[in-house]
Amino acid sequence: xxxxxxxxxxxxxxxxxxxxxxxxxxxxxxxxxxxxxxxxxxxxxxxxxxxxxxxxxxxxxxxxxxxxxxxxxxxxxxxxxxxxxxxxxxxxxxxxxxxxxxxxxxxxxxxxxxxxxxxxxxxxxxxxxxxxxxxxxxxxxxxxxxxxxxxxxxxxxxxxxxxxxxxxxxxxxxxxxxxxxxxxxxxxxxxxxxxxxxxxxxxxxxxxxxxxxxxxxxxxxxxxxxxxxxxxxxxxxxxxxxxxxxxxxxxxxxxxxxxxxxxxxxxxxxxxxxxxxxxxxxxxxxxxxxxxxxxxxxxxxxxxxxxxxxxxxxxxxxxxxxxxxxxxxxxxxxxxxxxxxxxxxxxxxxxxxxxxxxxxxxxxxxxxxxxxxxxxxxxxxxxxxxxxxxxxxxxxxxxxxxxxxxxxxxxxxxxxxxxxxxxxxxxxxxxxxxxxxxxxxxxxxxxxxxxxxxxxxxxxxxxxxxxxxxxxxxxxxxxxxxxxxxxxxxxxxxxxxxxxxxxxxxxxxxxxxxxxxxxxxxxxxxxxxxxxxxxxxxxxxxxxxxxxxxxxxxxxxxxxxxxxxxxxxxxxxxxxxxxxxxxxxxxx
Amino acid sequence: xxxxxxxxxxxxxxxxxxxxxxxxxxxxxxxxxxxxxxxxxxxxxxxxxxxxxxxxxxxxxxxxxxxxxxxxxxxxxxxxxxxxxxxxxxxxxxx
Numbered sequence: 280x281x282x283x284x285x286x287x288x289x290x291x292x293x294x295x296x297x298x299x300x301x302x303x304x305x306x307x308x309x310x311x312x313x314x315x316x317x318x319x320x321x322x323x324x325x326x327x328x329x330x331x332x333x334x335x336x337x338x339x340x341x342x343x344x345x346x347x348x349x350x351x352x353x354x355x356x357x358x359x360x361x362x363x364x365x366x367x368x369x370x371x372x373x374x375x376x377x378x379x380x381x382x383x384x385x386x387x388x389x390x391x392x393x394x395x396x397x398x399x400x401x402x403x404x405x406x407x408x409x410x411x412x413x414x415x416x417x418x419x420x421x422x423x424x425x426x427x428x429x430x431x432x433x434x435x436x437x438x439x440x441x442x443x444x445x446x447x448x449x450x451x452x453x454x455x456x457x458x459x460x461x462x463x464x465x466x467x468x469x470x471x472x473x474x475x476x477x478x479x480x481x482x483x484x485x486x487x488x489x490x491x492x493x494x495x496x497x498x499x500x501x502x503x504x505x506x507x508x509x510x511x512x513x514x515x516x517x518x519x520x521x522x523x524x525x526x527x528x529x530x531x532x533x534x535x536x537x538x539x540x541x542x543x544x545x546x547x548x549x550x551x552x553x554x555x556x557x558x559x560x561x562x563x564x565x566x567x568x569x570x571x572x573x574x575x576x577x578x579x580x581x582x583x584x585x586x587x588x589x590x591x592x593x594x595x596x597x598x599x600x601x602x603x604x605x606x607x608x609x610x611x612x613x614x615x616x617x618x619x620x621x622x623x624x625x626x627x628x629x630x631x632x633x634x635x636x637x638x639x640x641x642x643x644x645x646x647x648x649x650x651x652x653x654x655x656x657x658x659x660x661x662x663x664x665x666x667x668x669x670x671x672x673x674x675x676x677x678x679x680x681x682x683x684x685x686x687x688x689x690x691x692x693x694x695x696x697x698x699x700x701x702x703x704x705x706x707x708x709x710x711x712x713x714x715x716x717x718x719x720x721x722x723x724x725x726x727x728x729x730x731x732x733x734x735x736x737x738x739x740x741x742x743x744x745x746x747x748x749x750x751x752x753x754x755x756x757x758x759x760x761x762x763x764x765x766x767x768x769x770x771x772x773x774x775x776x777x778x779x780x781x782x783x784x785x786x787x788x789x790x791x792x793x794x795x796x797x798x799x800x801x802x803x804x805x806x807x808x809x810x811x812x813x814x815x816x817x818x819x820x821x822x823x824x825x826x827x828x829x830x831x832x833x834x835x836x837x838x839x840x841x842x843x844x845x846x847x848x849x850x851x852x853x854x855x856x857x858x859x860x861x862x863x864x865x866x867x
Numbered sequence: 868x869x870x871x872x873x874x875x876x877x878x879x880x881x882x883x884x885x886x887x888x889x890x891x892x893x894x895x896x897x898x899x900x901x902x903x904x905x906x907x908x909x910x911x912x913x914x915x916x917x918x919x920x921x922x923x924x925x926x927x928x929x930x931x932x933x934x935x936x937x938x939x940x941x942x943x944x945x946x947x948x949x950x951x952x953x954x955x956x957x958x959x960x961x962x
Contacts, residue, residue: 594930
């Protein structure tokens with residue numbers, strides 16, 4: 280964080296570029312990820328002298344995801360910086376990713392000189408126009424005097440309310456011109472006043488509805504993480520004694536070992552979590568958004584449940600599902616208000632949840648997550664991930680790519696702490712893992728950071744391992760190498776009669792991942808026998824002065840189960856191919 | 868199908884029309900008519916947007932519009948002979 284005494288005095292003359300860097304310092308930035316280029320070049324001169332650590336990445340997409348990883352671990356805004364045109368357009372994917380997962384991100388881009396804007400100048404792209412749909416807000420600055428205010432507003436908007444990415448595009452001449460530094464004392468935006476404190480009536484309505492419910496469940500989403508409200512979540516869950524499900528974005532917000540935890544709901548959720556939602560009479564929804572991957576066919580989702588919807592973003596209320604009680608506010612404030620209200624309501628009328636708890640616990644014990652060991656002696660991908668989770672320190676951070684390995688990492692690592700699980704949940708960005716793990720490691724340099732990646736994802740962004748090797752960012756990468764675009768292949772198995780069109784990556788032949796790792800300044804390891812899995816993981820854990828890449832060569836045909844096929848009802852969850860849970864043996 | 872008229876005050880900043888039009892386009896809301904004009908305050912413009920959505924969908928249009936940082940306020944203009952419909956949508960969460 281910035282030290283107060285280092286902040287530049289208002290009224291100091293300087294050029295726009297220096298004003299930008301002084302503004303970033305004033306905003307408390309300690310690290311940023313980027314690549315220079317023509318239009319942003321003026322800014323790189325004062326960056327050279329700044330105390331802000333600039334990490335020179337190998338692709339702007341890496342800068343964006345690294346900033347996201349940094350933000351997801353630290354809870355502070357991540358910062359990335361790029362030049363105009365292609366530099367800026369390479370940030371498009373990470374910005375869209377951050378918007379979908381509500382990540383506080385500030386992206387700075389250079390723009391062609393203001394006189395050239397609109398002329399199809401060299402390296403010109405209308406990045407403000409391009410990023411309008413998936414930034415929380417964005418700016419085009421052409422007057423150097425406006426730089427400090429734009430930066431201050433960008434950080435304010437990115438980090439408050441529902442967090443999100445903000446882009447500040449600055450014309451090259453605005454960076455070059457002389458100006459006077461003027462950091463705003465306070466920020467007041469007429470059109471942006473996020474409501475943090477929930478209204479008292481909605482809190483008492485929520486408490487009353489909870490005491491009338493006999494089958495309540497806490498449906499917890501990523502918002503709980505943004506609000507840093509894990510402690511309050513545990514308190515209210517134990518107060519009511521109701522089951523808790525945590526979505527893909529909320530894993531770790533509630534300890535997986537807790538007896539009330541039913542697991543993750545959704546397309547690849549546990550039978551217990553999916554069915555607890557389906558059979559509930561009240562969804563106590565905390566920072567979740569009724570995403571299609573959770574609800575399955577929306578019209579069949581939890582049809583007998585009333586809904587309490589708590590969210591800081593009013594537009595989420597009623598977007599996909601009607602809310603009987605809406606509580607708009609920051610989740611921490613909300614829970615701090617709701618806990619005593621519920622305590623008082625329960626003192627008068629405590630519903631008996633014992634039958635409900637017995638039913639859901641029966642599901643949990645009957646249908647634990649599991650997997651079949653391959654019969655040919657090859658390595659099971661789930662086993663590799665499970666062992667990584669067992670052998671690594673409890674505070675280790677796991678950063679997944681997208682696909683089968685992501686789901687297995689969500690299922691088989693026991694998350695006990697918030698901000699230890701990072702993934703691209705909303706956008707589903709293959710290539711997220713390596714750069715996001717880099718950012719995570721920068722935010723938590725003393726913590727083990729595992730990138731759990733697929734062989735397909737890894738080949739999209741692995742060049743950032745060079746950045747890691749050169750900048751002392753020793754992440755560990757477990758490539759779950761099934762030589763396929765595994766999740767797509769799974770769908771081809773299930774829905775396209777096993778016609779494997781263009782999903783065979785042949786990545787057990789090419790590339791040679793350990794050699795590639797070696798070439799990028801990392802330690803490369805390989806493992807293709809189940810009996811070597813533990814010692815390979817231990818070897819990787821013992822190397823802390825260099826990034827490590829392990830090529831885990833795993834069984835190709837492993838599939839992710841349970842599964843609710845896209846567009847079908849959660850009631851049709853399958854625990855294996857053509858195998859539904861034995862509903863007749865369940866009380867529900 | 869009934870029409871609703873929204874009067875939207877926005878900051879008079881470059882790109883604000885694109886932000887509003889883009890929002891309607893990407894969330895698949897239809898605009899029947901759109902006019903933009905100045906107000907007494909040169910920093911603020913007024914948009915009048917005619918939409919043909921009801922109930923939930925109207926609530927969503929308003930909520931999503933309100934998320935735009937440059938949007939200052941949104942109010943529904945009711946014809947003089949029409950009383951506001953009883954709310955059958957979301958409970959009041961704005962205050």
